[in-house]
Amino acid sequence: MKKKWLIIIGGLAAAGIVLALLVYFFVYNKPHKDYSKAKPDFEVEAIAFFEEFRTNAAASSARYNGKVIAITGQLSSVEVTDEQVVALFEIDEGMFGSEGVRCVLIPEKAETLISIPPGSTITIKGHCTGYNETDVILEHCSIAI
Amino acid sequence: MKILSTLILLVALALGSAQAQKFITKSGNIRFFSSTPIEDILAHNRQVNSALDQQTGDFVFRVLMKSFQFEKALMQEHFNENYVESDKFPNATFTGKVTNIKDIDFAKNGVYNAIVEGDLTIKGVTKKISEKGTFEVKDGKVIGKSTFNVLVEDYGIKIPGAVAKNIAKSIQIDVDVNLEKLE
Structure with missing residues (x-):
């Protein structure tokens, strides 16, 4: 027993x-979160979103950093480097050139972005990592429209 | 009248050359590397802002903590939430100078040794640092590189006992910025 x-x-x-x-x-x-499938926490317009950060960086950082953002605006240009493809919403000129929102695309969506002509209105979804005093950065971005 | 137009020309020239003195990037690279017998941890940030003034040697960096990508999601979470508290301290910054800026000939291709001194701020704690690096001038572009170490305890980063053996006390930082002339 x-x-x-x-x-x-x-x-x-x-x-x-x-x-x-x-x-x-x-x-x-x-695994890392798949931001392309995540539901956005906030849906924003590019100029208003950038102005929010510029006028009150601390409050905007607390609100948006780490969140999934769907941002809509007029695509200014696309920056292609060896390492990444970035969609730019250029909103103002500062000490260090243009300022605005920089959206770093996931590699799978890079080709699609490059085919979109500048000036088009697009919606991009990504993970907001913050404001560095010149730009607001979104990463792991995919194209929603 | 002639004096006035000469003055205007001089001011325009001064402004023009002041414009051409800066080199910047918004996609600089910073990696950090922690190595212990138990595990190696590597994180990579490709969204680093940096600007160099070729005249004064002023050299600045702005680094978003949440932009550091780790191999493991859990490490990234711990890094942001427990170690650097990136919600409270979203940016790390460096503001300093290349002390030997006059040794660097921006008009001539080559690799130049540089000494960079200034204030490094991580997690709200500012320390004076002085590190060596190189600038490679290549067809009007400037590639800045440096490798140095920081002690986590200098910046008030506390590693809990349970993982103290997994995380190095001295973290290696690799900086690699591809600076382009600001038009």
Whole structure:
């Protein structure tokens, strides 16, 4: 009888350890959020969004940083470098050239963006990482329209 | 009248040359690397703002903490929420000078050694740093590179005991900015 109890307790303990290891493994390796499939937390217009950051950076950062933003505006230009493709909503001129919203596209959507002529009204969805005193940055962006 | 037009010309020239003195990027690279026997952690930020004034040597960086990409989502979460508190301190900044700016010939291709001194602010804590780097002048562009280390405790970053062995006390920072003349 005593032996049977030992086996049950031992079995439970082993199962517990395996479960703990599995949870640890999946939490440790949990995937990055797929922003192209995420529902936007905010839907904004490019100029108003940028002005919000410029006039009150702290409050806007608290509100938008880390959130999924769907931004609509007139595409000013597309910046292509070796490493990334960026959609630009250029809104003003500052000390360091144009200022506005920079949307870094996910590689799968880069070609689509390049085919859109500047001046077109587009909606881009991405993860807002903040305002660096010249631009507001959105990353992991996809094109909604 | 002649004096006036000469003055206007001089002012225009001065403004013109003042315009041409800056080199900037909005897509600079900063990587950091933590290495311990237990694990290596690498994060990469490709959205770094940087500007260099070729005349005065003024050199500035603006770095959004949330733009650092980690291999593992969990590490990125811990970094933002626990270590650098990026909701409270969204930017890291550097404001300083290239002290030997006169040694760099922006008109001549080549690799020049640079000494950069100034204030590095991470998580609201500002420290004076002085680091070595290089500027490569290449057909009117300037590629700035530097590798240096920062101690996490200098910037008030506390690593909890449970993961203290996973995260290095001294983090290697690699800076790589491709600066272009501001037109």
